[in-house]
Amino acid sequence: MKLIFLLIVGIILYFIARNYKTEKFENIKLDIKERFDGDLMNHEAGLLVALMAKVAKADGQVCELEAEMLKHTFTDISRHFENQEEIREKLKQIYAKEKESFDNTIEICDKLYKVTKNHYQKRVKIIEYLLNLAFIDKDFSQTEFMIAEDIANALKIKRADFENLVNRFENFYRQQKENQALSLEKAYVILESNENDDNNTLKKNYRKLVKQHHPDIVSGQGASQSIIDEATSKLQEINEAYEIIKKHRGI
Missing domain, CATH: 1.10.287 (Helix Hairpins)
Known part of the structure; x- marks a missing residue:
């Protein structure tokens, strides 16, 4: 689980570094690969991708930037497993399935909460990553806000922390638009x-x-x-x- 936490942070930094500044992280090591042969919907990697699918489809379409981000996410996550090709294919299958319905969103959040129960900041970073995906097309719709809010509540993210993240993204993209x-x-x-x-x-x-x-x-x-x-x-x-x-x- 520690590996996936560091991986998530790495992915966040990779994409946010292009357009969005956040705090600096140090001593991130991703040189240890694990092998996972079970159901990825019981693993942080699969649960993260499942929630990405919900957010990406919240406004009814997946833009080119979102698709590119998703493609890199599948690759970046899977390359930290020994059986990376198998993992990448499974992640793609999870995404394809989970984007079809929002009915089980809270159930997925409950699973993710159980495996991250003692790691609040990890869950905050997951929300930050999902918001980055929602904002990447520069149009944060009301539907995307509602889905993100539901996920944040289910992951027991403090309201102030959630609103602070939303405000940071809104301010960043507002400034970018003005520029x-x-x-x-x-x-x-x-x-x-x-x-x-x-x-x-x-x-x-x-x-x-x-x-x-x-x-x-x-x-x-x-x-x-x-x-x-x-x-x-x-x-x-x-x-x-x-x-x-x-x-x-x-x-």
Whole structure:
């Protein structure tokens, strides 16, 4: 059980490190493999994946980011077992089965609570991981909140701890959205355009700026190396701005 606890922490850190900062963990060792031949629904690994299935399907669909996270989770968990291919396949089967219904959610939580009864912080980390999965598409629906809340209650997570985790994720993604909006606004400024310009106007402005700042053209005008370097940097900025706007507009 100690191994799976450390594994869960490792998985949390792996995904959260990409987009979400949490406290630092040290001395995590995952160099010991266990062999498990029993029913994974009596093991922390299987119970975690079962709850992931409930959360992932709470809003009726599994987005690309959720699917990618699930795929890596199956791999990361199974590679810490001697019989990893067998474990990975069983985890996939558990996920496929458990995503079909929410009826046994509390029953699964009760099992997980029994095997983690003396490890409150472990259960908090499990909730944190499940919330990370729910928030990963940047749309934490009311249904996802209700499922997460039910799981937290069944795992006997203190209300204050649950709300603190939800608030941390909400604040993080709110800040990320604000930063994205600022980046988009700046991109329009760089392209000497505005959000009301149609795609053709945007493209014309982009081409005009490329011609104006292309290092080959600047070099051909007899500019000094410092000006050429400045033009190269400016062109990169123009290209990045254009890509941001294209991605936002879906063009």
